Amino acid sequence: MPNHDSPDPIPRRKLSDAVFDRLHAMIRSGELLPEDPLPSERALMDRYGVGRPAVREALQALHTMGLITVSHGERSRVKRLTPQSAVHQLDGIAQTLLSVAPENLDHLKDARKMFETGLVRVATARCTAADIDALRQMITDQSAARDxxxxxxxxxxxxxxxxxAIAGNPVVSAVADAMLKWIFQHHSALLRWSGHEDVTLTEHGQIVDAMAAGNGGDAARLMGVHLDRSAHMTEVPANPNDVQ
Incomplete structure (x- = not known):
């Protein structure tokens, strides 16, 4: 039988949390649209009956979430959200996660392979002649940068x-782009390309050839082989002298 006399206090909320909730609701409802200025700090203080610290703390929380811009001497404004900007908010915590728990790098590389093998299949079905030309030019440019x-x-x-990007799904693209960036940023100093440039360029060319032929299955298979082979380039070598 429940004890109705046991203490069950209602926690007091910080005033800044309440201000945050009000402003967040205005953004979600569309009352405040992208690029709209937020009310001034004084107006928010008067409107909600709170002090300046509560208002500033709420605004900082919205800024940290990437929902508003905060500029010294100017009114805060609502940011225009995109899939890229939303995923960008994860950059800092993702890099920290890889640093404190590097075993997650292998999981991240597996996830990248799942995404990119699927995306190249979709890109094959959607690519234009101009896309193929652009990819071939990128291989040429990469070859010129081999040194x-x-x-x-x-x-x-x-x-x-x-x-x-050719795959055309902005949400999936934002996640895949972020994973690619996190992998390369985390171990950029340890990437071992020396001696592998020609193989990399050849594999890129084979992927584009499959795309140009409209063979999504081959493009996905070749992408998988390419990512499996290149995975060791983002591994920490057992012997630091192995870094090339």
Whole structure:
């Protein structure tokens, strides 16, 4: 039988949390639209009967979530949200997760493979002749950067990002792009490209050939082989002297 006399206090909420909820609701409902200025701090203080610290703390929380911009001396404004901006909010915590629990890098690479093999199949069905020409040019540009590791890696990322974009799903693209960035950022200093440039370029060319032929199954298979082979380039070597 429940004890109705046992203490069950209702927790007091911070005033800033209440202000945050009100402003968040205004954004979600469309009362405040992208690029709209928020009421001034003084107006919010008067409207909600709270002090300046509560207002500023609420605004900072909205800014941290990526919902508003905060500029010194100017009114805060509602940000225009996109799938990319939403996923971007995860960048910091994702990098921290990989640093404190590096075993998650393997899980992230597995997830990337799942996404990219599926996306290249969709991209094959949707790509245009202009897309194929652009991808071939990117391979040419990457080949020209073979003696510049930083440029070569940047060209590699751009090639994969272009295929992801061709697939045309902005939500999936935002997630896939983010995973690609997290992997390369986390171990950029340990990527071992030396001696693998020609293989990488050949595999990129084979993927594009399959896309140009309209064979999504082959493109997905080749992408899987490519990602499996290149996975060791983002592994921490057992012997630091192995880094090339």
């Amino acid at each position: 510049n590791p930083t440029a070569f890696i940047a060209a590699d990322i751009a090639f994969h990002a272009r295929i992801i």
